[in-house]
Amino acid sequence: MLTGTAIGATAEPLRPVEQGCRTVPAAKWNNLLRVNRTVTKRKIDRNKIKRRPVCIAPYRKLKALVYKRVRECKRPDDVVVAGISVFGPPAEGAGGTAYGYSTADPGLAINPYAATTGWNSPRALRWARRLVRVTAAGTKGILRVIDKGPAISGRGIDYTGAGARQVGLNPLNFPTDSIGRAELISRCELRLLGR
Numbered sequence: 001m002l003t004g005t006a007i008g009a010t011a012e013p014l015r016p017v018e019q020g021c022r023t024v025p026a027a028k029w030n031n032l033l034r035v036n037r038t039v040t041k042r043k044i045d046r047n048k049i050k051r052r053p054v055c056i057a058p059y060r061k062l063k064a065l066v067y068k069r070v071r072e073c074k075r076p077d078d079v080v081v082a083g084i085s086v087f088g089p090p091a092e093g094a095g096g097t098a099y100g101y102s103t104a105d106p107g108l109a110i111n112p113y114a115a116t117t118g119w120n121s122p123r124a125l126r127w128a129r130r131l132v133r134v135t136a137a138g139t140k141g142i143l144r145v146i147d148k149g150p151a152i153s154g155r156g157i158d159y160t161g162a163g164a165r166q167v168g169l170n171p172l173n174f175p176t177d178s179i180g181r182a183e184l185i186s187r188c189e190l191r192l193l194g195r
Helices: 026-040 056-072 161-166 187-193
Strands: 079-087 108-110 131-136 139-148 155-160 179-184
Touching: 026 056, 079 161, 108 131, 131 155, 139 155, 139 161, 155 161, 155 179
Parallel strands: 079 155, 108 139
Antiparallel strands: 079 179, 108 155, 131 139, 131 179
């Protein structure tokens, strides 16, 4: 029940949190405000910034609104559904990738056109070095796009051996050519994930 003034704040006294309500830390509330600013491109209203815990009901209402806006900010071509494959160790030797990583690192190569061309198109380059939510063979995970490819028509998602292990697939017994899904994680959604 503090009613004093916060350090570095104006002379406005801090209001106590309502009695009997579950609270969330002020940092979580303020993070949602920053995500909302990223999505809407509007400045944060200084009166909405909190220094004390916030009741959970208004927090959940704001969170639902922000998540809805984040889903709306996705582009329709941010998803690749195509055949999957694996490259790099342990089946092949380690080497460098088109984006400066090693094939021994956990990651993906994405070709949104699932063809032997299109690696340098604007759509393909938009995936470079970005985090992707991948689903394949009953596994899910988040990996970074570290290379261009794959080089075989019909395949659009190429896991590194370490990337396959990270999401729960065995790179030596890999379900090659089964259908996988890769969804580009938008920059506004990354704020919600804390990355």
